[in-house]
Amino acid sequence: MVDLKNVPKELQSAIDEKGYEKLTSVQSLVLGPGNSGKDLLVSSQTGSGKTLAYGLSISCDGLKEIIDEDNKLKTLIVTPTRELALQVFNELAWLFSKTSITISTAIGGMDIKKERNNIRNGVDLLIGTPGRINDHIRRKTFDLNNIKSLVLDEADEMLDLGFKQDLDIIVNQSPKSKRILMFSATIPKKILSLASKYQKDAVRIEATSLGKAHTDISYETYMIKRYDIENAIFNFLRFHDDKTVIIFCSTRNAVTHISSRLLNRGFSVVSLSGALNQSERFKALQSIKNGRCKICVATDVAARGIDLVNLDIVIHAELPQNSEILIHRSGRTGRAGNKGRSILFCSPGERRRYERLIHSAKVKPVINKFLSQQEIERKDNEKIINYLSKSQKKSSGELKLAKELLTQFSSEDIAIALIENFKGKLPPIEEVESFDEEKVNQMTSDRRKKKREGKRKRGPFSKKKQKS
CATH class of the missing domain: 3.40.50.300 (P-loop containing nucleotide triphosphate hydrolases)
Structure with a gap:
């Protein structure tokens, strides 16, 4: 059980039901003392638990900061892709399941009329891609005048995909007083430049060492x-x-x-x-x-x-x-x-x-x-043995057929037929020439040696023969 301070009891209950035993690194850091209400610039790899981190963070000031009685949108989460938007939606749906918060999506490839109707019926928290969000803004489906929290998830990906102009529109059309949480796998200069333009006195959080790989x-x-x-x-x-x-x-x-x-x-x-x-x-x-x-x-x-x-x-x-x-x-x-x-x-x-x-x-x-x-063939043989080792339920018809086979064929013939049938369904083993590290090092050394000898043979000032 995870004990979360300053998090609404409804969210604590949902987390308990999920069976969470401890927070991930990014969740602990984002929910750290003094970060509530502040702009955050977070470096965190995909799959580190950042969705739950910002979901909890935007709720720490109270659910009233998200819910609005006048059906005004207060929280906007922007993601680079439709798939990520749907994943964020599913994650936050269970997190806020015990509250009255309404969540919806605005993503390309979906019925825009249906999206417009859902949003106009009242949405507290919207998750979407930059292009589709701006499309709705142009169609006057909603405006950003009441936004309290803006999350830019995988900001580096959004820049790589060319969404800089769309992000500028979203940030500029929302209140200056809003809170902005930026998450990025890495924080290169382009992200630092974006953060300095969008955020105010942002708290920098490094949940993973920049540019380094997962230890798992x-x-x-x-x-x-x-x-x-x-x-x-x-x-x-x-x-x-x-x-x-x-x-x-x-x-x-x-x-x-x-x-x-x-x-x-x-x-x-x-x-x-x-x-x-x-x-x-x-x-x-x-x-x-x-x-x-x-x-x-x-x-x-x-x-x-x-x-x-x-x-x-x-x-x-x-x-x-x-x-x-x-x-x-x-x-x-x-x-x-x-x-x-x-x-x-x-x-x-x-x-x-x-x-x-x-x-x-x-x-x-x-x-x-x-x-x-030989290694691949040994693995094939292990698969056959493992298959036979598993206890299989046998019907009366199968047992009858097995007895008939044993009267007509030897157990060896039956086993060979089984092997041939099993291996016949597998893809062919391809011929591959590979090298171990020692062989590759030797090849590299030989290539460099040959190159040096070629230079000595020509001489340092020799010229290539020109075609007459």
Whole structure:
């Protein structure tokens, strides 16, 4: 049970029912003494519990600061994506479930007329994306004249997605006396500049070390020939078929390509890219969340704001462009106290860029030799044994058929048929050439040596032959 001072009893009761035993780091810091009513600039990774943190914070001055008898909007939460807005809505819905506070959303891809009717019927707390919020303001669905609290969730993401102008409009059209809470995974110069423009004497809170990775995430690297990396991904997924995985790609075309190759090999997979409409994205996310599908292939932009608590592994289909992208991608796993894995595939020719990347990200991946065909086959055999070890309910018809099989075939023949049937349903094992760290170091050394010898052979002042 968490004992929260200054938090309304209705919220304390809802938290108790959820079974919370302790606050996360960001929740403790945001609710710290002296922060009530003040502007906050918070660095906190996605999945750290920040939604509950600002939900509790905006209620600390009393529920009357949120509820208005004249149906005037008092609290606005702005998120970069529709998915994050819906996740925030679900989180705050249970938090405020024992109060009379009404919560609604304003997000692209939804029926704007239905949204307008809901808001005009009276909303105390609105969660939305910058573009849709401004669309409603232009349509005069509501105004921001009575806003007491404004939350900018994942502010860095909103800037990256080009919402700066939309944010300016929202901030400028709301009262100067409002309280602004800004949350960002990292706080680069652009966020500091935004905070100085929007906020007054903001309290700076660092819930995580800036630019550093989650401690609950282990980083692993496999050195693979460039043309074998996709095959390596297929073998990795085949070996870890019980894990929930997201594969990050840099482009829509790459998402389509890898998704198609996975489907052709019999994997169950969904994809997330800008090519999907809202309904398709929602269905894809639901299939991952309810466990019907365990593999998601996505672009960085499409995956922003997604919160998958059950995500086990992040795979980088190609090296991220920079350390910030690496940390953001990897941060999709290792949430809510769970352990996660971030898998990088690197060709020997990318070694230098890889080393600069991990140095900048301040992570130390373990370089492993990739799975051999023998290891994958042993895992297949274990799956068969584990399947047979589980107590299965047998119908009378199945028992009758089993007896008939034993009279016509040997137990060895039946076992072999079972094995062939089981393995026949699995994707093929691909051929992959990989290297351990010692081999890669030797290749790098040989390449540098060859380059030095070439320079000595030409001489320091030699010129390349010009074509006549």
